[in-house]
């Protein structure tokens with residue numbers, strides 16, 4: 585009996601032990617497969633500013649966006665741990681950045697950068713996965729981002745003799761990341777789509793090139809060029825709080841999509857607006873309203889200027905005709921007085937081109953200056969509306985009042 589009891593006990597003990605080991609193994613496998621750790625790498629830092637714009641440095645923008653992105657993950661994607669390669673303005677050697685990611689067995693590595701070009705026109709965002717390229721444009725981007733290693737000590741040793749000036753020549757380079765290529769490209773595609781939908785930055789697409797910062801990372805890894813610091817308008821956006829939040833929110837939403845894809849889970853992905861602090865949104869709204877108002881004012885000013893110009897042109901053409909004496913001038917006569925009154929008299933306010941002539945001992949007051957009887961007739965209504973009820977059209981030739989019959993004769997001769 586005693587023997588039997590101890591046998592059962594040992595059996596149960598073994599069962600529990602095995603069960604325990606199995607459960608631990610299963611849990612380990614589960615956590616290994618789950619997407620729960622990521623590294624955000626803010627490009628450049630310290631004495632390596634990266635690209636320099638008119639008003640800003642790449643290292644500052646990449647850090648600001650990285651910190652905003654990390655905060656969003658911590659707040660809204662609680663089962664994903666965030667690691668940074670830097671959280672302050674300091675230099676971290678490029679090989680150490682992927683080392684940090686490997687050390688913690690991160691599931692995703694995101695390096696954030698700004699593009700630049702000697703030509704100020706290029707703009708837009710692009711996301712890179714590691715890979716060989718012969719495309720000149722991609723090589724240029726890689727060379728720029730890789731050049732930081734030239735000032736690192738022992739860079740040849742740390743980067744296996746890689747030539748940062750000829751990233752197209754190193755086949756070894758693309759082999760490191762081959763196992764993670766699919767995941768990297770899948771995520772890169774989501775980043776570009778989110779950036780395109782949620783920011784004004786245009787889409788330059790998903791690309792591949794050899795970047796040393798991604799070289800030895802043992803996980804899906806991308807390098808996002810969030811925009812051109814060399815483009816005046818885009819630099820302004822990259823520097824703005826709203827721009828940085830919109831970019832961070834776009835990358836955050838791509839991370840949510842990646843987690844759903846990897847872990848086969850459903851996530852209610854927060855909207856971009858819900859990820860941006862209210863005061864930043866309010867300020868942006870104020871800026872947009874002020875811009876709208878300024879634009880409307882400017883349009884009104886241009887419209888008024890054009891109208892004034894057209895009116896002046898008309899006056900000029902009539903005046904020219906008058907001085908050359910070969911054309912007919914139509915005016916609207918609205919008063920007749922014994923006394924001569926200044927044309928700027930208050931009684932004439934609202935009337936244009938007030939002019940007077942003497943006839944039969946009376947001063948006749950006219951307004952308007954037109955090349956056709958029709959235009960003058962239209963103006964009569966306005967003059968009557970200003971209280972001069974008896975206004976009517978008169979016609980002059982060479983400064984002399986003539987009849988409409990004479991005017992018609994002149995017209996027919998001219999034609």
Ligand SMILES: [Zn+2]
Pocket residue numbers: 627628634635642696697698729
């Ligand atoms: Zn960069």
